[in-house]
Amino acid sequence: xxxxxxxxxxxxxxxxxxxxxxxxxxxxxxxxxxxxxxxxxxxxxxxxxxxxxxxxxxxxxxxxxxxxxxxxxxxxxxxxxxxxxxxxxxxxxxxxxxxxxxxxxxxxxxxxxxxxxxxxxxxxxxxxxxxxxxxxxxxxxxxxxxxxxxxxxxxxxxxxxxxxxxxxxxxxxxxxxxxxxxxxxxxxxxxxxxxxxxxxxxxxxxxxxxxxxxxxxxxxxxxxxxxxxxxxxxxxxxxxxxxxxxxxxxxxxxxxxxxxxxxxxxxxxxxxxxxxxxxxxxxxxxxxxxxxxxxxxxxxxxxxxxxxxxxxxxxxxxxxxxxxxxxxxxxxxxxxxxxxxxxxxxxxxxxxx
Ligand SMILES: Cc1cc2nc3c(=O)[nH]c(=O)nc-3n(C[C@H](O)[C@H](O)[C@H](O)COP(=O)(O)OP(=O)(O)OC[C@H]3O[C@@H](n4cnc5c(N)ncnc54)[C@H](O)[C@@H]3O)c2cc1C
Numbered sequence: 001x002x003x004x005x006x007x008x009x010x011x012x013x014x015x016x017x018x019x020x021x022x023x024x025x026x027x028x029x030x031x032x033x034x035x036x037x038x039x040x041x042x043x044x045x046x047x048x049x050x051x052x053x054x055x056x057x058x059x060x061x062x063x064x065x066x067x068x069x070x071x072x073x074x075x076x077x078x079x080x081x082x083x084x085x086x087x088x089x090x091x092x093x094x095x096x097x098x099x100x101x102x103x104x105x106x107x108x109x110x111x112x113x114x115x116x117x118x119x120x121x122x123x124x125x126x127x128x129x130x131x132x133x134x135x136x137x138x139x140x141x142x143x144x145x146x147x148x149x150x151x152x153x154x155x156x157x158x159x160x161x162x163x164x165x166x167x168x169x170x171x172x173x174x175x176x177x178x179x180x181x182x183x184x185x186x187x188x189x190x191x192x193x194x195x196x197x198x199x200x201x202x203x204x205x206x207x208x209x210x211x212x213x214x215x216x217x218x219x220x221x222x223x224x225x226x227x228x229x230x231x232x233x234x235x236x237x238x239x240x241x242x243x244x245x246x247x248x249x250x251x252x253x254x255x256x257x258x259x260x261x262x263x264x265x266x267x268x269x270x271x272x273x274x275x276x277x278x279x280x281x282x283x284x285x286x287x288x289x290x291x292x293x294x295x296x297x298x299x300x301x302x303x304x305x306x307x308x309x310x311x312x313x314x315x316x317x318x319x320x321x322x323x324x325x326x327x328x329x330x331x332x333x334x335x336x337x338x339x340x341x342x343x344x345x346x347x348x349x350x351x352x353x
Contacts, residue, residue: 045293114140
């Protein structure tokens with residue numbers, strides 16, 4: 001009997017590691033090829049918001065409803081991934097022996113309107129739930145959504161993949177085609193899966209894919225004594241995200257500047273304004289850290305899941321790649337290993353003529 005073909009996964013961000021783990025867990029022989037530090041790009045630059053309802057409402061996909069459903073594939077997929085999250089995180093924790101706290105106590109929209117299904121936060125409940133919110137802003141609660149810290153999740157998923165037997169090759173991928181990945185260190189044969197995030201369309205063999213980087217800047221604050229934030233708060237052109245140690249992250253810009261890394265005075269000024277408008281006490285916060293990352297964006301805001309000329313692609317997760325990790329890993333592994341179909345609105349070749 002011939003041995004099964006190995007899998008060669010390109011990119012050790014959250015998606016590459018999650019898919020490598022899923023394939024290895026089901027018996028696959030998996031090699032993960034990464035040119036840099038696993039998880040060091042978008043997957044740890046992210047804020048870690050898990051909010052499919054707010055995201056689908058505030059940033060409707062150009063393809064919303066294209067699958068014939070009322071809510072559109074983005075909202076459906078986000079909710080499905082969020083449903084999978086608690087069990088998936090428990091699996092990652094067990095496999096990696098690392099803790100990944102998941103906070104699903106609701107997210108808040110601070111503005112004149114909230115998304116469908118949200119409820120108005122008023123009076124004593126509002127004062128109890130998030131006392132630092134600017135009093136003049138109406139607030140809306142979306143129950144059951146929340147956040148996690150990607151700087152805890154990404155190393156755990158990477159460690160889980162290693163524990164499942166995934167081998168990591170550190171090399172620049174110079175080209176892909178059906179059955180082969182060419183690297184600076186030689187060629188690797190197997191079923192090829194590209195999870196190269198914002199760089200997907202830079203991989204020779206996939207340059208026709210319309211994946212572009214969209215830079216996001218993030219500011220981390222140490223709030224003044226007595227201030228606490230327990231929920232993600234959207235509003236004033238951005239968002240605030242709590243961290244377990246009391247820090248508050250402020251995000252994020254959406255900039256079409258190619259792969260120019262770094263933060264800018266204008267970007268940080270915008271983030272400060274968001275923070276001060278949502279929670280006036282943050283005017284007295286200490287600025288701890290800033291960073292930027294590249295969202296892998298597509299023309300319709302939806303990921304690319306499927307094959308292009310015999311090469312599997314799981315990329316283009318744009319603003320919601322942390323949220324969509326469990327759904328992507330499970331559904332793409334089902335498609336590769338069992339031939340199950342993926343939603344047609346997500347086809348990786350949907351933009352080719
Ligand atoms: C500022 C910011 C905030 C965000 N906030 C959220 C959020 O709150 N919630 C949410 O759900 N999502 C959020 N996102 C989006 C999310 O971070 C991304 O969609 C997701 O992390 C993409 O994961 P990935 O594994 O595809 O890409 P990445 O993490 O970027 O990994 C791609 C990997 O591929 C490697 N690679 C690329 N090309 C090659 C090559 N030729 N050879 C070898 N290796 C290669 C890279 O080195 C990299 O390690 C945010 C993104 C940003 C930038």
